[in-house]
Amino acid sequence: MSSGYASAVSSIPPAKDRVWEVFRQEAEGDPMVHGGSVKAPDEELATHYAREFYGRRQESERLWIVPRDAITELDDPDLLKPPFDRSFKRPGGFLLKHKLEAARERAGSPQVDEVGE
Amino acid sequence: MSDLDRETRDALVELLLSMADDEFVLGFWDSEWTGIAPILEEDVAMSSVSQDEIGHAKALYELLAELTGEDADQIAFGRPAEGYRHAALMNHARTDWAFSIARRFLYENADAVRLESLAGSTYQPLADLAVKMRREETYHLLHFDLWLRRLAEGGGDSHARLAASIERLWPDAQAVFAPLEGEARLVAAGILPESLESLRARWLERVAAPLEAAHLPIPSDGARPAADGRTRRTDEFAWLHGEFTMVSGSEADATW
Numbered sequence: 001m002s003s004g005y006a007s008a009v010s011s012i013p014p015a016k017d018r019v020w021e022v023f024r025q026e027a028e029g030d031p032m033v034h035g036g037s038v039k040a041p042d043e044e045l046a047t048h049y050a051r052e053f054y055g056r057r058q059e060s061e062r063l064w065i066v067p068r069d070a071i072t073e074l075d076d077p078d079l080l081k082p083p084f085d086r087s088f089k090r091p092g093g094f095l096l097k098h099k100l101e102a103a104r105e106r107a108g109s110p111q112v113d114e115v116g117e
Numbered sequence: 118m119s120d121l122d123r124e125t126r127d128a129l130v131e132l133l134l135s136m137a138d139d140e141f142v143l144g145f146w147d148s149e150w151t152g153i154a155p156i157l158e159e160d161v162a163m164s165s166v167s168q169d170e171i172g173h174a175k176a177l178y179e180l181l182a183e184l185t186g187e188d189a190d191q192i193a194f195g196r197p198a199e200g201y202r203h204a205a206l207m208n209h210a211r212t213d214w215a216f217s218i219a220r221r222f223l224y225e226n227a228d229a230v231r232l233e234s235l236a237g238s239t240y241q242p243l244a245d246l247a248v249k250m251r252r253e254e255t256y257h258l259l260h261f262d263l264w265l266r267r268l269a270e271g272g273g274d275s276h277a278r279l280a281a282s283i284e285r286l287w288p289d290a291q292a293v294f295a296p297l298e299g300e301a302r303l304v305a306a307g308i309l310p311e312s313l314e315s316l317r318a319r320w321l322e323r324v325a326a327p328l329e330a331a332h333l334p335i336p337s338d339g340a341r342p343a344a345d346g347r348t349r350r351t352d353e354f355a356w357l358h359g360e361f362t363m364v365s366g367s368e369a370d371a372t373w
Contacts, residue, residue, distance in 0.1 A: 038158050039156065039157070039158055040158060044263055045158075045263065045267075048162060048256075048259070048260055048263070049158040049159075049161070049162060051256065052158070052161050052162045052165050053158070053161065056165050
């Protein structure tokens, strides 16, 4: 009862409650977008239900049906939203605004409407 | 289309009516699962498949209406219960899930054999429609083959109910291929590329393997369709008829 193994086993949902995440493509060439999820005991029924929920109105070109337990989730804020300024990692590069302001001040030519912001 | 002689045309009317009524009545029976199917997902699936059948019935009634100059809605809803020509397989109420699955399995496979043949019909509008319907029926076949397997593998009560349903429905399932009046003319004209009896043989061959794999005994494969296979009506159907004609019957000629 108290062993970690037992609790890990009991945390696997019964087959009938397995959840499958469904991704859909609206038109050829579009990215696959998460549509929602269905419950189904196996891949075969999951495929049928995904078709019913996300394709029966001819709204999808293609579906990806993925068992939720095959998805590795990462939501650790220490890894995804570290507390330091990481703006230099953005594709736009450094924010130059403050450096520019400092340089202008040193040069003695402050631009009134920008300083003090 | 009007180059058909009268007898051939009448026989074609019988064929179209039998197919349309099969789809129409089965669609109504199984739409009764809406809200009470085993799981939410299946609820949506069963309702959607039932809607498909009503859609197929609509297309067939329209084909029929073109041929006779009648109104498709009038053919669908305007007949007394005795006027319907669905196979006796569709005379039974929804009953339990195993019963509905057994009926779907038997019917979908029969319909597949029938459509496969009609895709080669010399009556082009029917051939075109058969090709279109087959594409949608592919999914129906997959879905109900799957459910038959699942219930059979479920063992105990699940297998027992399924086996009992197959046994009960077997004679009435033959009626999907009950001979039609004027059938020989349809075969001669190539409108029906082969006789219903030869289609029935193909169907028997087709359902044998999945039934055997599911350990479901085939009741008596020599059973021929009863002569009244498409004319016998039951109280259960009379009740359903009252349900599906209730709205159209409440105000004749109303515009919706």
